[in-house]
Amino acid sequence: MTSENDVVQSARRQLLIGGTWRDAAGGATLPVEDPSTGRTLTDVASASSDDALDALAAADAAAGAWAAHPPRARGEILRRAFELMTERADDLALLMTLEMGKSLAESRSEVLYAAEFFRWFSEEAVRIAGRWSNEPGGSGRLLTMKQPVGPCLLITPWNFPLAMGTRKIGPAIAAGNTMVVKPAQQTPLSMYALAAILTEAGLPDGVLNVITSSSASRVVGPLVDDPRLRKLSFTGSTEVGRTLMAQASGRLLRLSMELGGNAPFLVFEDADLDAAVDGAVIAKTRNVGQSCVAANRFHVHASIAAQFTERLAARLGKLTVGRGTEPGTDIGPLIDGQQRDTVIELVADATDRGARVAVGGSAGTGPGYFYEPTVLGDVPPGARVLSEEIFGPVAPVATFETESEALAAANQSDFGLVAYVYSTNLKRALRVVEGLQTGMVGLNRGLVSNPAAPFGGVKQSGFGREGGFEGIEEYLSTKYVAVDL
Ligand code: SIN
Secondary structure (H helix, E strand, O other), X not given: OOOHHHHHHOOOOOEEEOOEEEOOHHHOEEEEEEOOOOEEEEEEEOOOHHHHHHXXXXXXXXXXXXXXXXXXXXXXXXXHHHHHHHHOHHHHHHHHHHHHOOOHHHHHHHHHHHHHHHHHHHHHXXXXXXXXXXXXXXXXXXXXXXEEOOOEEEEOOOOOOOHHHHHHHHHHHHOOOOEEEEOOOOOHHHHHHHHHHHHHOOOOOOOXXXXXXXXXXXXXXXXXXXXXXXXXXXXXXXXXXXXXXXXXXXXXXXXXXXXXXXXXXXXXXXXOHHHHHHHHHHHHHHHHHOOOOOEEEEEEEOOOHHHHHHHHHHHHHOOOEOOOOOOOOOEOOOOOHHHHHHHHHHHHHHHHXXXXXXXXXXXXXXXXXXXXXXXXXXXXOOOHHHHOOOOOOEEEEEEEOOHHHHHHHHHOOOEEOEEEEEOOOHHHHHHHHHHOOOOEEEEOOOOOOOOOOOEOOXXXXXXXXXXXXXXXXXXXXXXXXXXXX
8 A cells, every 4th residue: 555655745736627737826825734643744726716717617618518428428437437446445545534534444435435426427327318298288299308507616525525526526427517626625635636537537628627725715706606607516514505505696506505414313212222322333433423414412212321322332432543544543533623622612511511421521632633432421402412513423312201202302403414213113213204304314224325315405404415316417407398290
């Protein structure tokens, strides 16, 4: 395997615009930090608004030819990129761990998860279909066709630096769109590595343009206001999503918004407790809890809450916290000091209100932004940790007595991305699943993410779906033709 130094030194650090790797205007750069040490790994180009507009111009110039490119050929480029990512999973994982922090095992599994979106959409590229039907009154025919939506702006977060990219880029390419991608400034290296792979896989110049910037508003504002842009897809916080949506309303852009979550994890008295604890470990610790589908709060039937809390604490207490590159590390650092401070604050609020620390409860002393895997028992209803997105390895356990109480607690949130339900009573499980106000449910499973499934939320968690058959629809427009025979 390549060394840390080699992987960073060989990483792409310039903007990709119209097929050319180039510096930002005036040579501006921004630092990329290793969150496990707090040290700068390297610097990457920091785009100006003119650079951003150049990227959109390149996407616009390439749009016509790319839309006319045969679907099979578009799919084959994605398929080749899937293969290259899979072959290079170890190096991609190391680069990701260095800039994002999660363990090498988790990064590797993200690389494979990310690559699967390319495989899935390589297969969808050839299944874009229209419809031919009779006008009900017999006065002609109704023809519908699907066409690429046009140049897209794809804004991706730092928590899954590759997968949140491939699940936007994959369907955009498959549907025949060109794009400007703006990755989070904390994790630009993985996205540039992905862009290099797509170029090597044969993606024509200008179809994918990548810009990084120390100021998101400097590059996003002018793009959103530009009439050449047709679609904006964003994954990130609800707060930023609302701002982008307001900006995008000026030009009525097509939108996909994958925003915050506050997933409830319900454990009924008839649950298989071993399975529930296994699921809880995955739903809480995947990505160090920094995921919008992380279980945020555990609502457990009062009769089994003590047992569940103790068993979950025993499991989380055994996890090894450390630098993601160290063998044996389970839990890497949080992304930055601000995120660690938020977790510290939420735990302090809960314990001040009477919650009990069953395991963990402390931040590391540094360097790096570590926080121990933590289980809080007897968390009272008003604790902030139950209503705010934690984005850290903290599991608060609250109790309920009845099914309707559990459902009410689960739905008592502005967010509606995912919920987890553990019950062996089929009728109850399906009743609860139907009553949950979320876009996704894990039924006796702690992980819902799958490239073949429609990922997305309701309420303040956003709208639009990524993955599954629905994912490509976000990048297509329907044209209807009234045919007079
Ligand atoms: C997210 O945290 O935004 C998504 C995670 C996933 O796809 O599993």
